[in-house]
Amino acid sequence: MLKRITDSEDRLFWRIRIKDAAFPAPFPRSLEYNAPAHGTWNIVHIGMAVPQSHSIYVCADNCLRGVVMTAAEMGCLDRFSSVTITERDLQTDNLETITIEGVSDVIAQLPQKPPVVFLFLVCLHIFAGCDEDYVFRTLTRRWPGIRFVKAYMDCVRQKEGPTPDMKLRMAEYGIIDPLPLNRKRVNILGSDVRFLPDGELVGLLTKHGFCVKQLPDLDTYQSFLALGDAAVNICPYPNGDAAIRALSERMGARYLYLSAAVSYEQIRSQIHALAKTCGFEPPSEKWFAEKERRCEEALAQLGNTLGSFCVAIDYTAHSRPLGIARLLLLHGIRVRCVFLDQILEEEKEAYEWLRVHFPDLELISTILPAMAGYGRGESVTADTDRIVAFGQKAAWYCQSPHFVNLIEGGGLWGYQGILQLCSLLEEASARELDYRQQIPRKGIGWPSLCAIP
Amino acid sequence: MTRETWKTQTWWSIPVYTGDVSGVCSALYELGGMVVMHDPSGCNSTYNTHDEIRWSHSESLIFLSGLTQMDAITGNDRRLIDDIVSAANQFHPQFIAIAGSPVPWLIGTDFAAVCARVTLETGIPAFHVETNAMHDYTRGAGQAFLKLAKMLFEICTMASGGKSGRNAEKPFGGIPGNLSGKVRVNVLGMTPLDFTNPGETGNLKKALGDRGFEVVSVWAMGDPENPLPGIRKSLQSDVNLVVSSCGIDTARWMEETFGIPYVVGIPCGAFADVLFASLSESARDGKSRIPYLDDPGPAPGQRDKSISGKEAAMAQSAFAGRCVAGETVMAGSLAANLRYQDGKACDMVPLTETVRGLIPAGAICPKGERQIRQVLGAYEEVIGDPMLRQAVRCGCRFEELPHFALSGRVFLDRIRPLI
Numbered sequence: 093m094l095k096r097i098t099d100s101e102d103r104l105f106w107r108i109r110i111k112d113a114a115f116p117a118p119f120p121r122s123l124e125y126n127a128p129a130h131g132t133w134n135i136v137h138i139g140m141a142v143p144q145s146h147s148i149y150v151c152a153d154n155c156l157r158g159v160v161m162t163a164a165e166m167g168c169l170d171r172f173s174s175v176t177i178t179e180r181d182l183q184t185d186n187l188e189t190i191t192i193e194g195v196s197d198v199i200a201q202l203p204q205k206p207p208v209v210f211l212f213l214v215c216l217h218i219f220a221g222c223d224e225d226y227v228f229r230t231l232t233r234r235w236p237g238i239r240f241v242k243a244y245m246d247c248v249r250q251k252e253g254p255t256p257d258m259k260l261r262m263a264e265y266g267i268i269d270p271l272p273l274n275r276k277r278v279n280i281l282g283s284d285v286r287f288l289p290d291g292e293l294v295g296l297l298t299k300h301g302f303c304v305k306q307l308p309d310l311d312t313y314q315s316f317l318a319l320g321d322a323a324v325n326i327c328p329y330p331n332g333d334a335a336i337r338a339l340s341e342r343m344g345a346r347y348l349y350l351s352a353a354v355s356y357e358q359i360r361s362q363i364h365a366l367a368k369t370c371g372f373e374p375p376s377e378k379w380f381a382e383k384e385r386r387c388e389e390a391l392a393q394l395g396n397t398l399g400s401f402c403v404a405i406d407y408t409a410h411s412r413p414l415g416i417a418r419l420l421l422l423h424g425i426r427v428r429c430v431f432l433d434q435i436l437e438e439e440k441e442a443y444e445w446l447r448v449h450f451p452d453l454e455l456i457s458t459i460l461p462a463m464a465g466y467g468r469g470e471s472v473t474a475d476t477d478r479i480v481a482f483g484q485k486a487a488w489y490c491q492s493p494h495f496v497n498l499i500e501g502g503g504l505w506g507y508q509g510i511l512q513l514c515s516l517l518e519e520a521s522a523r524e525l526d527y528r529q530q531i532p533r534k535g536i537g538w539p540s541l542c543a544i545p
Numbered sequence: 546m547t548r549e550t551w552k553t554q555t556w557w558s559i560p561v562y563t564g565d566v567s568g569v570c571s572a573l574y575e576l577g578g579m580v581v582m583h584d585p586s587g588c589n590s591t592y593n594t595h596d597e598i599r600w601s602h603s604e605s606l607i608f609l610s611g612l613t614q615m616d617a618i619t620g621n622d623r624r625l626i627d628d629i630v631s632a633a634n635q636f637h638p639q640f641i642a643i644a645g646s647p648v649p650w651l652i653g654t655d656f657a658a659v660c661a662r663v664t665l666e667t668g669i670p671a672f673h674v675e676t677n678a679m680h681d682y683t684r685g686a687g688q689a690f691l692k693l694a695k696m697l698f699e700i701c702t703m704a705s706g707g708k709s710g711r712n713a714e715k716p717f718g719g720i721p722g723n724l725s726g727k728v729r730v731n732v733l734g735m736t737p738l739d740f741t742n743p744g745e746t747g748n749l750k751k752a753l754g755d756r757g758f759e760v761v762s763v764w765a766m767g768d769p770e771n772p773l774p775g776i777r778k779s780l781q782s783d784v785n786l787v788v789s790s791c792g793i794d795t796a797r798w799m800e801e802t803f804g805i806p807y808v809v810g811i812p813c814g815a816f817a818d819v820l821f822a823s824l825s826e827s828a829r830d831g832k833s834r835i836p837y838l839d840d841p842g843p844a845p846g847q848r849d850k851s852i853s854g855k856e857a858a859m860a861q862s863a864f865a866g867r868c869v870a871g872e873t874v875m876a877g878s879l880a881a882n883l884r885y886q887d888g889k890a891c892d893m894v895p896l897t898e899t900v901r902g903l904i905p906a907g908a909i910c911p912k913g914e915r916q917i918r919q920v921l922g923a924y925e926e927v928i929g930d931p932m933l934r935q936a937v938r939c940g941c942r943f944e945e946l947p948h949f950a951l952s953g954r955v956f957l958d959r960i961r962p963l964i
Contacts, residue, residue, distance in 0.1 A: 121611065121624075121628075122628050122631060122632065123581060123608035123609065123610060123611070123628045123629065123631075123632050124586075124589060124608060124609040124610075124611045125589075125608055125609075126589040126590050126593055126609070128593055128594070128600050128601045130590070130594055152564070152646075152647050152677070152678035152679045153561050153562070153564040153565070153678060153679055153680060153681060154564025154565055154566045154567060154588060154591070154646070154676075154678035154679075155564070155587060155588075155591075155646075155647070155678055156561050156564075157560070157561060157562075157563060157564050157567065157591050157595060157596065158587055158588075158590060158591030158594065158595060160556075160560040160561060161560060161591075161594070161595040161953045161954075161955075164560055164932075164952070164953065164955050165953075165954065165955060169558055169560070170558070173555070173556060173557040173558075174555070174556045174557075174561070175551075175554055175555050175556070176554045176555075176556070176561060176679070176913075177554075177647075177679060178554065178679055179677070179679060180550070181554075182651065189551070190551055190554065193551045194551050194554055194555050197551065197552060197555045198555050198556075198557050201555070201557045201914075202557060214647075215585065215647060215648050216647050216648070216651065218614075219617070219648055219651050219652070220651070245587070247584070247585035247586035247587050248585040248612060248613065248614045248617060248648055249585075249614045250585065250586060251585075251611070251613045251614075252613055252614055252615060461606075461608055461632045461635065461636070462635065464604060464605075464606060464607075464608075465604065467601075468601065468602055468603070468604055528601060532594065532601060534594065541955060542953070542954035542955050542957065543954055543955075543956075543957035543958035544601075544954065544957075545598035545599070545600075545601060545602075545954070545957065
């Protein structure tokens with residue numbers, strides 16, 4: 093096959109000790125490489141999470157290819173349509189005509205009219221100065237039974253503002269109209285994964301008589317709209333924060349951002365905030381102590397089980413990769429490296445702590461050009477068979493069959509989240525998975541109707 | 546804009562083919578160069594997930610520029626140049642190709658200047674492949690091969706004595722001489738987008754070798770070693786074999802510039818004999834040929850130049866009753882093979898963009914899902930990618946011919962070798 097192009101002396105500047113890493117961008121910007129690890133959700137998955145919705149993308153062929161094939165591999169082409177843009181469309185007007193007529197043509201072909209359409213506009217609409225309001229006004233008038241939601245695949249703006257992912261979540265929850273609030277209703281929204289009933293987040297709420305709803309539990313558009321009756325909205329995922337905050341403001345509901353913390357102090361603080369906001373008594377000190385004792389036991393056991401294994405963590409597996417590194421290092425578990433390209437504000441405290449206490453911890457970029465030389469039998473670490481990779485990109489770059497196949501924290505939250513984290517790492521150290529077959533599949537949690545080369 | 550115009554741009558159940566930017570990457574993947582997609586985001590992931598089967602096991606320097614809104618608005622090409630130069634100094638690629646996307650196209654990025662600057666600062670030849678993401682892979686790959694050829698053989702265009710076409714002199718007097726006495730062949734237009742089965746290059750080389758041809762180069766996949774040295778010898782060939790529409794631009798340029806004739810087609814089944822005979826004949830008389838258009842008679846019914854609405858269905862109703870739909874050369878070759886096999890008519894229905902000179906006079910080239918449905922709906926038997934199954938009429942006999950450039954990984958495990 094092909095010869096290796098990169099050599100070891102070329103691989104500079106893609107790994108850095110945390111003591112030398114700047115916040116929030118530890119690596120310089122450069123050309124970007126893309127590893128074949130695709131388990132995270134993209135805008136197709138996020139849009140289709142709204143039950144009975146239909147997505148229509150108006151864009152150029154090459155841009156369309158990625159999203160239409162995502163839908164095809166999900167087995168959801170019946171909920172996806174597209175309109176291609178040509179050079180001629182940009183000469184005709186500012187893309188209003190092709191957008192309005194193309195979308196109308198697509199809708200006319202659908203055997204059943206959807207209640208809600210996510211209409212994705214792209215970079216070209218922005219640069220051409222498309223009159224988006226006119227487009228949506230016209231479509232709404234033409235198709236009165238359909239709710240049109242403005243969504244974007246405007247990649248050109250994603251480094252200088254909210255990403256398309258964040259904006260889509262904003263649009264998605266913007267559909268929900270205010271309803272009379274039910275003080276015993278709580279939503280956990282903004283994340284793509286389900287939080288399990290045995291975790292503290294859902295568990296404490298249900299124990300105190302709250303009816304908890306999450307997006308993955310819904311199967312009709314009406315049930316989605318009914319989310320508007322919750323007195324409290326909780327967002328556990330950074331990319332959903334702005335959207336759920338805005339939803340809560342419109343509803344007049346209370347809002348809590350409870351991103352999955354992995355330190356006892358922060359978990360305590362979050363549980364107290366949860367209790368205060370929802371109006372129930374927080375658990376006793378004994379309860380907290382018992383939970384923390386069990387976590388300590390699990391972490392000690394994890395240390396014994398891992399033995400000579402090291403852990404590599406990547407940001408796609410959990411929004412708090414540095415927090416997890418700190419938790420493991422504090423308990424004597426070796427962390428070889430953390431894969432990330434930026435450090436979130438909520439990780440700043442863990443970053444500062446690690447710089448002081450574990451200054452040699454390595455941060456490794458996932459997108460710098462030098463990363464093209466890793467994977468395909470070449471690991472960033474020397475001891476591939478002794479690495480437990482927490483996340484798909486860590487598995488790829490460490491070439492480790494011992495990996496935890498997780499995205500967005502996988503619903504790990506609170507003390508139970510730490511217990512599950514230990515359990516997942518233990519399991520991964522004890523068995524091997526063919527990561528080459530797993531990680532190129534898109535959107536964990538959705539069907540993957542494809543073969544892997 | 547007329548109603549008919551936008552009706553050819555809507556899709557509600559069939560995906561689009563691989564795009565032009567991915568086509569560039571696929572064409573140049575194995576040649577030791579560096580390809581930069583000048584795009585904000587997404588092209589890279591789309592390409593390596595859905596349009597490239599080699600990504601997980603073969604290294605190639607394919608990167609995204611990460612264009613930002615501010616860089617686009619302010620025309621800051623310096624960052625693009627600096628990033629390319631930095632990566633080039635790191636990897637020392639044999640060439641650098643830069644492919645554009647919609648925003649650079651819209652703002653009129655001066656790619657010629659960017660390439661000149663990159664070459665000046667790195668000493669590595671750089672060229673721009675004119676893509677804007679609004680076309681399919683045959684355009685992108687075709688342009689990539691052509692630009693590569695022009696880069697490699699620029700000096701030889703002067704050596705051809707300033708003549709063109711059949712009057713062109715073989716550069717360097719056709720060195721080294723054809724010692725073997727065999728007809729020497731370049732294969733043009735071979736990428737995994739059309740030839741996905743891993744054995745295709747080997748099958749093709751064997752088939753050509755068994756018939757006494759000598760393969761000089763394969764543009765550009767499947768060679769065990771870096772194929773660029775082989776490709777550099779392409780001008781020693783007597784004839785080019787164009788196996789997909791991705792290779793036709795390069796073949797025409799090589800004919801025009803160096804007098805090397807070309808033959809278009811895939812050597813499949815009974816059609817292989819006809820194709821090989823054409824290769825020998827073209828090597829002998831210097832004339833280019835497209836044998837799938839020749840025999841045994843033009844495909845019936847392909848007479849109407851433009852189609853719209855009911856006219857298409859009416860025109861098609863007079864057809865043979867069966868067709869092969871897909872990439873132009875693939876459809877033409879497989880349809881010809883069927884005609885040779887059983888003597889019955891079979892149409893080609895090209896669904897990809899590069900068709901000029903590759904289809905029968907007046908052939909129908911449907912655009913958009915509506916026209917595809919109208920055209921395929923007229924046939925009793927259709928051979929094509931499974932994604933097209935929903936476009937055929939009820940009761941139609943549909944034979945699956947999975948095509949990676951359309952259905953991607955969805956039917957990857959069902960793709961059969963074409964050769």
